[in-house]
Amino acid sequence: MSIRTRPPRVNAATATLVLLGVAVPLVAALCVGVGQLEASPAEVVRALAHRLGGADDADLDPALVTVIWRLRLPRILVGLCAGAVLSVGGACLQAVVRNDLADPYLLGVSSGASLGAALVIAGGAGGALTTTGGAFLGALAALVLVMALAGGGGRLSGSRLVLAGLTAGYFLSAVTNLVVVLSDSRDAVRAITFWMLGSLNRSSWADVPVLACAAALTLGYLVLRARALDAVGLGDDVARSMGVNPFRLRRSTTAVAALGVAAAVAVSGAIGFVGLVVPHLARRLVGATHRALLPAAAMLGALVLVAADALARTVLAPREIPLGILTALVGTPLLMWMMRRRPRPR
Template sequence: MTGRRRTAAVLALLAAALAGSAVAGLALGPVRIAPGQVLDVLSAGPEGRRGAFASIVWDVRMPRVLLGAVVGAGLAVAGAVLQALVRNALADPFLLGASSGASAGAVLVIVLGVGAGSAVGLPLAAFAGSLAALVAVYALARRGGTMTTGRLILAGVAVQYVLSALTSLVLVVSAHPDQMRSVLFWTLGGLGGARWEELALPAGALLAGTGLLVALARPLDLLLAGEEGARTLGLDTGRFRAAVFVLSSLVIGVLVAYSGAIGFVGLMVPHAARMVVGAGHRRLLPVCALAGAVFLTLADLLARTVAAPEEIPVGVVTALVGGPFFLWMLRRSTRSEGVAG
């Protein structure tokens, strides 16, 4: 099977999996609805919603499922791109501090109330925090023109600790007791606050950002070949990397502003996608988008059903899955660096 046919088959399978996970997300919860009834409600359309089941599907669960798919897709795409920018398979929006930076910026806006009421105040603050964290980690990890896995991880952990301490300080000093619980849940990642009127901005950021990044697939592929090779082929690596850092931070910031910090999606999904369709970004990024949407939709379904009627933050679920995966990848990466050295 050629690479193009394989990619088309994988995308078709992932699209079917996303449809199935979405139906499961609409059917399961504290109130269980049969899949057939879910399909009947969906076929009737928004204008035909009548009864309790229709209200649950359209008003409560549909926005949450859609937000989960959008956030999962965006984090997976951003993770694949960051891995290309720093040429390290362990890069991830969460591990590189981008999600923590976005969370810190958003929490500052929420607690201090500066611009929190505007439609773009929270996403802008999250974007600024995400970009600042990425720049700090990159500057700390890159020394003498090289970047090792150890320095990258240590820089990411250090920036995360600083940002977490800043967020905790703001919460303790400024937050109202009732506000602290909701913000704490939000910093762990959660999709429970999804509303129809808030879906347009994250969906727009995902579509525009992914479209632009797919258009930049060739220079992203060049970066994988190394700095010198990319420059020889005419790529201004410094300017290109800075522009893509800004674009990735914008996507991450907007998504985290509506979902909170959800880790490890951008680490696991790109790695699995490369094993199936290869490292070429024109094929990789669409596969990452669909696979990330499926993964986070299922993770959120597990988060709200495993301990029902209580709800677990979806970031806890992704961390429980992604933590062991990260340790396995770190061990393999450290072993390969030791062999190379």
């Protein structure tokens, strides 16, 4: 007599992760064809086949191949990586400081990157140091400052981290504004302002491997620390009872997340609300367990940023809306809606 076994049920979180994994390349492929020079998905595939495989296609516009390969594809890839890093960084920070309103820019990394970029642009040092390089060095300096302020006495608590990030962020933002005010060049002021508002229009193939490695390393490390993040999210005492040192965990995960965010901000500028809103959306989809939350936040953040970039460069074409403005316009009402839907504490 044979015993029939029921097939294993697919976990809802696993199914959601699979759907997100399918959606990411599909949405990316659609966004490659969006712009002033429209291209259907079939034309995008033909253009890539022509560029990668050298396939001859007499009906294919050479200008379309150039636009897709040199401008749009690196822009889409950078957007995918930046969105993933910002969202994962937000999810990590919300866990370690136990604050749902925390986001990557709370660490002052964005302010430091803005100051580094502003100094390069206003100083005309583009030949010796690129804007991206200056922004990354500024972000690293901000991270060192925040960790030094927050780690006094060897105890890195969530409240100290928040206060240190806010203090450094306000100071660095003030210095950046001073650089803008003292600049004599209108072009430099315009470039600094546009960079601070966030955009992917400076993306190039040189940025893709660096940002892809940063995204992979950030996500990989934080997923390995997923159980520890679950524990510290319940409180320091609970974390200690589970064998997790909350101070070491905050130091290591915050540093890794901040380095990934620094790489993203150095390329894309300051793009707000992605790291704040996307982790909340991911929790609604897969729950609060970080082993599922972090990959979901990464893929959802990649989708959101790429779709927002496509909208930013088409809704007022030929003028491009800075991504930071668009994400704030969309993210603020969404955050308000989620706050209204959240049950009130008794």
